Amino acid sequence: DVQLVESGGGLVKPGGSLRLSCAASGLTLSNAWMNWVRQTPGKGLEWVGLIKSNSYGGTIHYAAPVKGRFTISRDDSKNTLFLQMNSLTTEDTAVYYCTNETSGSFDCWGQGTLVTVSS
């Protein structure tokens, strides 16, 4: 079975940075299309970004609200996905999920990690 485990969330001040991790088992991340999706407290889901598999060149896409501030990367040797978040604002407060994508749907989700941006 595929298992995704996020970590790295916490409390950070506006303008600060945080790096989230997503450790995978049962799935080789270098062969997968991996996404980050966030959910604001009490609100809905928002797509954050995608890193494609190595066979698709590892191409990365970002949602407009995070482009230029967030960076998605992957350590294939550790089978771990990362989300580096810089210049954080209160609008970035959310639970962040990593999820693998198959043909336009998000198949397996981690349990999420909470990021709170507050002074």
Added chain:
Amino acid sequence: QSALTQPASVSGSPGQSITISCTGTRSDVGAYNYVSWYQQAPGKAPKLMISDVSNRPSGISSRFSGSKSGNTASLTISGLQAEDEADYYCSSYTGSSTLYVFGTGTKVTVL
């Protein structure tokens, strides 16, 4: 890219059928068959229920079905059960720089 529009809440009695709509535009729902549906229980991660408009992943009950007409996709839950009480979200590929958009979410209540 605006969120897809879903009703805030839908309710039904056990055994009944309910349908949740998901309205987008001709640039997302209307343009692609990459529409999926997710169930989210309180405090839990979303769970894929329907992919590619109407495909049920392995292990998902046949009581859940999906369809699409024009810019609107729909999720139908037949034979409603207490365990179906949760939030439901649709999602669509957009083909734009923001690749995916989610729906506003629907709370399903079993009366």
